Amino acid sequence: MRKITFLVLYIYVLFSFQGFGQEIRLKISGNTEKETKVLDSLGYNKIHPNYNSIKRELDSLQNKLINIGFLENELLDITKKNDTSFTSNINLKNKFNTIYIYYNNEEIDKSTLNLISNAVLDDYFVLKIADIEKALTFINSEISEKGYPFSKLKLVDITNEPNATLKANLALETPDKKRTINDIVLKGYTKFPQSYLKHFLKIKPDQVFDLNTIQTKTTQLNNLKFAKELKPPEVLFTNDSTTLYLYIEKTKSNAFDGFLGFGTNEETGKLQFDGYLNLNLNNNLNFGESLRLLYKSDENDQQTFEADVSLPYLFKSPIGVDLLLRIFRRDSSFTTTNQSAKIHYQINPKHKAFGGILATESNNLLSNNTNQTITDYKTQYYTFAYQFINPQNYNALFPINSKVFLETGFGDRTTDNGSEKQTQLLFEAHKIFNLNLKNSFYIRLNGAHLISDSYFENELMRFGGINSIRGFEENSLYATLYGVVNTEYRYQISNTIFIHSIIDAAYFENKIINTDEKLFGYGFGFGLLTKAGLFRFNYANGKTENSAFNLSNSKIHISLTTNF
Structure with missing residues (x-):
């Protein structure tokens, strides 16, 4: 008896699942063969799991017919042929091709309509039927940008016209008063610099409210080193006010960067070390300020010290100030001190312009000056610069996709023998070409040119x-003109590890010794993003144009950049 019970239960379950998995076929036809071809061309789904799915498919098909001009189409019937087959009949009726829409030119600008129609007159414009929904959505978004987020737009008084056309009036309903931003509330990073809201994001109270524009602007927060957007902005509407909520998070933006390099001294054959320390402090006072301190010492007995301060949006204005002090000393030959003061204007989050003064003083340290090419001098330049930065914040290893920096300086160099006009040009640019998620190609160009009658x-x-042409000693090359090309083919093994090739080339001129030369650097490297920071290892071998490779000229560079 028990076996019979289990057998009956098994058969019941088997046939139940077969019933649940049963497919229903749908065939839709028109009143004529031509109408049926139109329906078939829309590509409706012919296989369905149940009757409700068939109803949804028919509703979707009727909407498609409306969008292509069959505004009066009618569903005539749905007939069940058998348990697995249904048929339906739709009468397409007349197809309309165009519509004449009459509008009030005091409510809607003609310039707006010119963006959606090629036929715009003072009181009406013409559209294809298929473009109606898209066009009305666009017009409504333009009205919303003017401070009317609750505007309503619709077609009324629709009538048939000859030659498969329609005529309608465009009805617009808007509140009597524009919506403006009455208050801005910061969530998360409540001490976010207010000047960045006004001048960087260009969001401020009493501004006409447009949520789409605001959302586009707040994504620019991710271009900042010290903050990022937690989630899209939200808005609270009341009868007489509009409150905007911005969700911002303060990020780790301080950085400590350093590298250690070692190679073989060509004269002594001994191992020599060189390196540098680079400290960047950003927004510690919640002002958006930055401070950079650098100390570098290399195997050529050269020391460099730099202090660079940037103060953005002084006195809540769009103007900022950059101050620089650089001291360079080469063994016991000379010291050079550069002092720079610039003002900058942030055109938008990616573009910045600079203008300022650069003063230089160099002193000859040789007690017995047998080298006539080293002498005391002073220069003063008026400088102008432009900077473009395009970030890719989704990539922790390579956060900047492209960068361009151009600077020119005009001034005079003064010595005991008189003064002389000089011009200095600087250029730096890099770009990452992302081939796919793992492979990319990096290219960097940088160079400088000092134009003078004597040097x-x-x-x-x-x-x-490491920051110029790799495979050569730090700051070992002196030039009146130089240009460097760095290239890397990068393969990103994971979000934290990458390997890359090194192929560098350079050209430089030194008019003091009347020489020009081509240089090349080849090698490989890898990077590892750890909790301590980004660790990088580079191995490169440098050669001149007419020399052979020599492994003893190879350089190994190790660096670690830590954010805190």
Whole structure:
């Protein structure tokens, strides 16, 4: 008896599941063969799990017919042929091609309508039927941007016209008063600098309210080093006020950067070390300020000290100030001190312009001056610069996709023998070409040119090393003109590890010794993002154009950048 019971139960369950998995076929036809072809061309779903799915498919199909001009289409019937088959008949009726929409030119600008229609007159415009929904949505969004987020737009008094056209009036309902931002409430990072709201995001009280524009602006928070957007902004409407809520988080923006390099001294054959320390402090006073301190010492017995301060939006104005002090000393030959003061204007989150003064003083330290190319001098330049930065904040390893910096300076160099006009040009740019999620190509260009009638050794530009052409000693190359190309093919193993190639090239001129030369650097490297920061290892070998590779000229550079 028990076996029979289990057998009956098994058969019941088996057939129940077969019933649940049963497919229902749907065939839709028109009143004519031509109408049926139109329906088939819309690509409706012919297989359904149940009757409700069939109803939803028919509703969707009728909406598609309306969008292409069959505004009067009618569902005639739904007939069940058998347990697995249904048929339906739809009468398409007349197809309309165009519509003439009459509007009030005091409510809607003609310039707005020109963006959606090629036929706009003073009191009406013409649209294709298929474009109606998209066009009305666009018009409504334009009205919303003017401070009317609750505006309503619809077509009324629709009538048939000859030649498959329609005529309608455009009805607009808007509140009597525009919506403006009455209050801005910060959530999360409540001490976020107010000047950045006004000048960086360009969001302030009494501004006409437009949520789409505000959401676009607040995404620019992610371009800042010291803050990011937690979630999209929200708004609270009351009868007479509009309160905007911004959700911001303060991020770790201080950075400590350093590297250790070692290689073989060509003269002594001994191992030598060089390196630098670079400290960046950002927004510790909740003002958006930044302070950079750098100390560098290399194997050529050269020391560099830099202090760089940037104070944005002084006195709540769109103007900021950048101050720089740089001291360079080469063994016992000379020291050079640079002092710079610039004002900057943040055009928008990606673009910035600079203007200022750069003063330089260099002193000859040689007690017995047998080197006539080193002498005391002073210069004063008027400088102008432009900067563009395009971030890619989703990538922790490579947060900046592209950057351009251009600077030019015009001034005079003064010595005991008189003064001389000089011009200095600086250029730096880099770009990451993301081939896919793991592979990318990086290229960096940088160079400088000092234009003068005569030159001194202690005013030449210095380059070479990990931040210039790799495979050469730090600041070992002196030039009146130079250009460097750095390239890397990068493979990102994970979100925290990458490996890359090194192929560098450079060209420089030194008019003091009347030489010009081409340089090349080849090697490989890898990066590892740890809790301590970004650890980077580079191995590169440098050579001149007419020299052979020599492994003893190879350089290993190790750096660690820590955010805190």
